[in-house]
Each structure stands twice: as structure tokens, then as C-alpha cells.
Amino acid sequence: MTETPDAAGGPLPGVFVAFEGGDGAGKSTQARALAEALRASGREVVLTREPGGTSAAEAIRDVVLDPAHTGLDPRAEALLFAASRGEHVARLVRPALQRGAVVITDRYLDSSIAYQGVARGLGLEVVEELNLWATRDLLPDLTVVLDVDAGHGLARVTDPNRLEDEPESFHAVVVQAFRDLAARDPQRYLVIPASGDRDAIAAQVLARVEQLLDRAPTAQTDPVAVSSAAAPPHDQSEPGAAT
Numbered sequence: 001m002t003e004t005p006d007a008a009g010g011p012l013p014g015v016f017v018a019f020e021g022g023d024g025a026g027k028s029t030q031a032r033a034l035a036e037a038l039r040a041s042g043r044e045v046v047l048t049r050e051p052g053g054t055s056a057a058e059a060i061r062d063v064v065l066d067p068a069h070t071g072l073d074p075r076a077e078a079l080l081f082a083a084s085r086g087e088h089v090a091r092l093v094r095p096a097l098q099r100g101a102v103v104i105t106d107r108y109l110d111s112s113i114a115y116q117g118v119a120r121g122l123g124l125e126v127v128e129e130l131n132l133w134a135t136r137d138l139l140p141d142l143t144v145v146l147d148v149d150a151g152h153g154l155a156r157v158t159d160p161n162r163l164e165d166e167p168e169s170f171h172a173v174v175v176q177a178f179r180d181l182a183a184r185d186p187q188r189y190l191v192i193p194a195s196g197d198r199d200a201i202a203a204q205v206l207a208r209v210e211q212l213l214d215r216a217p218t219a220q221t222d223p224v225a226v227s228s229a230a231a232p233p234h235d236q237s238e239p240g241a242a243t
């Protein structure tokens, strides 16, 4: 159950899981694997990504990741990511959590802290505060950090976006920032070396998420969510395979 209160002050019945890590860590593959495993057990799952997840947020994604905008002002960049996130949470993530779904996002708020706050040097606190404001304080129940050395991760990236075009030293700072964020609050993070066997990583993630689900109402037992549990899966994105 998401500890963050909803707009009316009550707890959100769904479970919110974020995948984070440096570029090329395999987040998208693992997010999809988790979604498939949970759907197979009858859960309503919303698989989504950031930046993106709604049409307006995807439009912001196109701007902020476009390599044509090399040298975009770092504050403008941070605001665009936060704007995309605010829209994503308001229109997709929070409503899904309110009806008891499991929401799995490929990147979330920690990406802004790591890339814009730390690697761009804008400051961890100000970027965190901006994004908590944008999301009305919505934090994941669990953040899975797929830990990859910057060099290894970048070697897996094809067709780099504007952020992936940054030098390896930038990405090394990003990777360390994720490790530091996880160390701040170990209960809400699961850090896994991304170099491991894909299926073994997926099993480790699923086991941890199942622990969370044991504490939350299931789609089947929540009367409000019964109809949506029967609906076809509705992925909000088709994140690239090798990320």
C-alpha cells in the first residue's frame, strides 16, 4: 500500500514500483518482466515510463530528449522533467493507485535527482523539492536500482538521446547518485547488480514486490478494482529493449 496520502488524505490502495539506474542498465526489460509476472497472477498492472506516460508528458519527452537541443539550460531541463512527471502522476499514476493497481514505472523522481540535481549540479535538495511539489509528494513503495558501471551501460546504448550523449564521467556521477539515494533509505530500495542473469534479477524483484503486495489489497479482493482487473493490459509505453 502506498504510504503517500491521496488528495483526500487517505492512503492509496495500489502499489507503486519504480525502476531506476544508469543508462543501459536493463530497466525496461526488468519492468516488463515484472509486469508480465504480476498480470499472470491476475493483478491489474499499469506499466509506464518517464519522461512520458500521457500524451502531454510524451510531447515533453520529445523536446527534452531531442539531441537537437544540445546545451538546453539545466534549469529548463529540470523543469521539463518535473512538468512531465506532474502530468504523469496526476493523470495516470495516482488514479491507477487509487483503484488498487500496481503501477510500474521505468524511471521516476530519483532520475531527476541523479541527473539534474547531482550530475548537472543543480542541487539534490532543490530538485527533490521541486519534484515533490510537482507530484504532490508521491513516492514509490519500492525503487529498484539496477546498478551498472557507466562504461558498461553506455556500451549497450544504441541511438543515444540528449542525456545519453553526455560523457562517461557524467554518467559515472549519475550511477553513484543512485547508490547514495538507495543508501539513504534501504527499506524503500532494492539495489541489484545489473550484470547478473536476467531471470535471476527478475525473480529477486518479483519476490520483493510480492512482499509488498501481501500488505496491499489485491485487484480481485478490492470490489472497485474487479472490473479493471478483467480489462486487457494497457501498457503506456514501449520502452526500448536495451535500456
Ligand code: TYD
Binding pocket: 022, 023, 024, 025, 027, 028, 050, 051, 065, 081, 106, 107, 108, 109, 111, 112, 113, 115, 116, 161, 163, 164, 239, 240, 243
Ligand atoms: P530513455 O531512453 O528512456 O532512457 P532509459 O531507457 O535508459 O531510461 O531516456 C530517458 C533519459 O532521460 C535517460 O538518459 C535519463 C534521462 N532522465 C533525466 O535526466 N531526468 C529524469 O527525470 C528522467 C525521468 C530521465
